[in-house]
Amino acid sequence: MPVDDRPILLIGAGGQLGQALKSTLGELGIVVTATREDADLSDLDTVRALIRETTPRLLVNAAAYTAVDDAETDAERARLVNAIAPGVMAEEAERCGAGMVHYSTDYVFDGTQDRPYREDDPTNPTSVYGQTKLEGEERVAASASTHWILRTSWLYGPNGSNFVRTMLQLGTERDQLQVVDDQIGCPTSTLWLADATRDLLRFVNEHEDPSATAGIYHAVARGQTSWYGFAQAIFQNAGMEVDVDPVDTSAFPRPAPRPAYSVLDTAKLRQTFGIIPPSWTRQLADTAPHLTVGRSSGS
Ligand SMILES: NC(=O)C1=CN([C@@H]2O[C@H](COP(=O)(O)OP(=O)(O)OC[C@H]3O[C@@H](n4cnc5c(N)ncnc54)[C@H](OP(=O)(O)O)[C@@H]3O)[C@@H](O)[C@H]2O)C=CC1
Numbered sequence: 001m002p003v004d005d006r007p008i009l010l011i012g013a014g015g016q017l018g019q020a021l022k023s024t025l026g027e028l029g030i031v032v033t034a035t036r037e038d039a040d041l042s043d044l045d046t047v048r049a050l051i052r053e054t055t056p057r058l059l060v061n062a063a064a065y066t067a068v069d070d071a072e073t074d075a076e077r078a079r080l081v082n083a084i085a086p087g088v089m090a091e092e093a094e095r096c097g098a099g100m101v102h103y104s105t106d107y108v109f110d111g112t113q114d115r116p117y118r119e120d121d122p123t124n125p126t127s128v129y130g131q132t133k134l135e136g137e138e139r140v141a142a143s144a145s146t147h148w149i150l151r152t153s154w155l156y157g158p159n160g161s162n163f164v165r166t167m168l169q170l171g172t173e174r175d176q177l178q179v180v181d182d183q184i185g186c187p188t189s190t191l192w193l194a195d196a197t198r199d200l201l202r203f204v205n206e207h208e209d210p211s212a213t214a215g216i217y218h219a220v221a222r223g224q225t226s227w228y229g230f231a232q233a234i235f236q237n238a239g240m241e242v243d244v245d246p247v248d249t250s251a252f253p254r255p256a257p258r259p260a261y262s263v264l265d266t267a268k269l270r271q272t273f274g275i276i277p278p279s280w281t282r283q284l285a286d287t288a289p290h291l292t293v294g295r296s297s298g299s
């Protein structure tokens with residue numbers, strides 16, 4: 001079969017990033033999508049069969065166990081979804097000669113650094129979620145010769161469960177909110193990340209040897225803020241008057257420790273593919289028209 005006739009296989013198409021990818025990847029060719037209903041990732045035989053039957057030219061995995069606190073007491077399932085299953089996907093991608101796009105997280109870092117993290121800075125996850133995502137990176141890189149692992153952070157978009165939708169919902173229910181001000185990161189839009197993924201793949205299609213660019217890339221918005229700063233911007237964009245109080249993480253005890261600082265350096269993404277991330281404030285403003293206030297925001 002000529003290479004271009006083979007489809008793109010998008011796994012995790014029901015998640016917030018998966019839904020954004022569905023439309024942007026469609027600009028590159030036929031996309032076969034799989035949600036949890038089509039393939040439960042804890043059933044590895046089903047995952048293998050799905051990939052063998054589809055024989056994609058490209059596999060994009062947007063599925064993950066993303067409930068950071070739940071993972072602390074559900075480590076086995078988190079590891080299956082975030083590490084073992086992506087490893088199997090990578091093996092099968094390699095078997096059928098497909099490239100693989102996979103996503104990872106700022107939570108692979110411990111947050112003790114005082115400058116933006118580069119791709120080769122030492123990892124040291126403090127949570128089960130972060131540990132399982134790091135193992136997933138390692139397994140994908142070990143088995144798929146043509147892989148692009150995009151580490152992103154603080155993802156939000158029009159669909160699914162995310163901080164922006166949670167804030168907009170809480171803002172309609174309460175006059176006053178407390179939000180942590182001592183965790184610093186890069187809020188990143190699913191709409192931008194889906195576009196960036198498409199642009200990366202376009203770049204790869206136009207160049208000779210796809211595996212030449214294989215590796216880990218940091219893919220986040222430019223700039224940085226705290227969850228408190230992000231919350232303020234969310235309400236400002238929505239034209240909502242909500243009184244937001246900054247608090248320390250210690251005022252919000254949770255099962256999983258989060259990094260205090262997880263800003264990612266995106267120079268490698270720019271230098272390799274020419275992709276220049278807009279600021280987080282720009283991305284938030286671009287997403288705002290797509291957000292529905294007051295609709296269920298999930299957990
Ligand atoms: N959300 C964030 O803030 C960040 C996310 N990332 C990474 O980005 C990627 C996309 O995340 P995002 O879109 O936010 O995540 P979501 O939680 O929105 O989507 C993940 C998808 O994976 C599916 N899934 C989970 N477990 C299984 C399973 N056992 N079998 C089949 N499908 C399953 C979920 O299905 P269901 O809904 O039915 O559970 C869901 O559709 C992931 O790799 C994530 O680790 C990185 C940094 C930040």
Ligand SMILES: Cc1cn([C@H]2C[C@H](O)[C@@H](COP(=O)(O)OP(=O)(O)O[C@H]3O[C@@H](C)C(=O)[C@@H](O)[C@H]3O)O2)c(=O)[nH]c1=O
Nearest residue numbers: 066068105106107152153154155163178179180227252
């Ligand atoms: C609802 C709420 C949250 N918070 C705080 C708690 C937390 O530190 C922060 C964000 O809450 P979340 O539950 O969205 O945080 P969390 O689930 O840790 O978000 C992470 O998800 C995983 C999947 C990633 O990969 C990370 O990049 C990151 O986005 O906001 C408040 O301070 N006040 C509030 O009212």
Ligand SMILES: [Mg+2]
Nearest residue numbers: 066067068162
């Ligand atoms: Mg969460």
